[in-house]
Amino acid sequence: MAIRRDPPGTHPPLDYPDYRSTALRHPTRPPVPIPHTRTELTGPALGADLVRPGDNDLTAGHPGEPLGQRILVFGTLRDGNGRPIPHALLEIWQANAAGRYRHRADRWPAPLDPNFLGVGRVLTDAQGRYEFTTVKPGAYPWGNHHNAWRPAHIHFSAFGTTFVQRLVTQMYFPDDPLFGQDPIFNSVPAHARSRLISRFSLERTRPQWALAYEFDIVLRGPQATPFEEPDHV
Numbered sequence: 001m002a003i004r005r006d007p008p009g010t011h012p013p014l015d016y017p018d019y020r021s022t023a024l025r026h027p028t029r030p031p032v033p034i035p036h037t038r039t040e041l042t043g044p045a046l047g048a049d050l051v052r053p054g055d056n057d058l059t060a061g062h063p064g065e066p067l068g069q070r071i072l073v074f075g076t077l078r079d080g081n082g083r084p085i086p087h088a089l090l091e092i093w094q095a096n097a098a099g100r101y102r103h104r105a106d107r108w109p110a111p112l113d114p115n116f117l118g119v120g121r122v123l124t125d126a127q128g129r130y131e132f133t134t135v136k137p138g139a140y141p142w143g144n145h146h147n148a149w150r151p152a153h154i155h156f157s158a159f160g161t162t163f164v165q166r167l168v169t170q171m172y173f174p175d176d177p178l179f180g181q182d183p184i185f186n187s188v189p190a191h192a193r194s195r196l197i198s199r200f201s202l203e204r205t206r207p208q209w210a211l212a213y214e215f216d217i218v219l220r221g222p223q224a225t226p227f228e229e230p231d232h233v
Contacts, residue, residue, distance in 0.1 A: 007222055016183065056121065059134060066096070066135050067135070069136040069211065071135065072212040072213070074130065077217050080221025091121040091159075092119070092120050092154050094154045097136065097138050099152075137153065155169075172198065
């Protein structure tokens with residue numbers, strides 16, 4: 001079956017001068033195809049046995065409650081024809097409410113939260129739906145240019161049946177004032193940027209508990225979510 005290619009201008013370029021790190025990261029020579037072995041071609045390698053109940057609640061499993069605005073992030077994983085993709089593994093990682101990751105390389109003077117690790121995972125249900133409970137991440141500085149700050153965002157990773165079938169993207173929040181100066185967000189073609197911005201949902205907001213944001217992910221086609229790898233499979 002032929003693979004549907006996404007329209008040109010869907011995904012960010014691998015070399016984007018304003019995003020300075022791409023100067024060192026982008027390939028400068030044509031890719032060399034490497035034949036897949038049985039490990040890459042057989043599956044499923046990822047399944048329900050790797051996901052425990054509660055793995056989609058980033059606010060649980062600690063001695064106390066994490067700091068910050070509690071939120072629900074939900075949506076549907078679909079293919080390019082609009083069909084839901086069931087039983088797919090989704091993982092997220094994010095900074096805490098102060099904008100700091102629990103990682104030894106993150107040393108800017110924002111507080112760490114002992115009750116928040118910032119990682120979660122879930123399998124989509126039979127209708128391709130998912131939901132996470134977490135806190136809204138904070139913005140954080142980075143050294144790309146003078147006074148550079150990343151807009152609040154959550155990283156998403158979607159897996160197929162093996163590790164070579166992996167897509168990575170970022171979810172942003174509506175009306176962030178930092179969009180205009182962020183080269184990662186702006187490396188995405190202008191017409192596709194709205195696909196990375198979640199939608200506030202009062203209907204799914206839980207009274208006296210958590211605000212809700214909807215973020216659907218489309219793997220291919222005219223409405224494809226922009227991913228970090230343009231030639232994804």
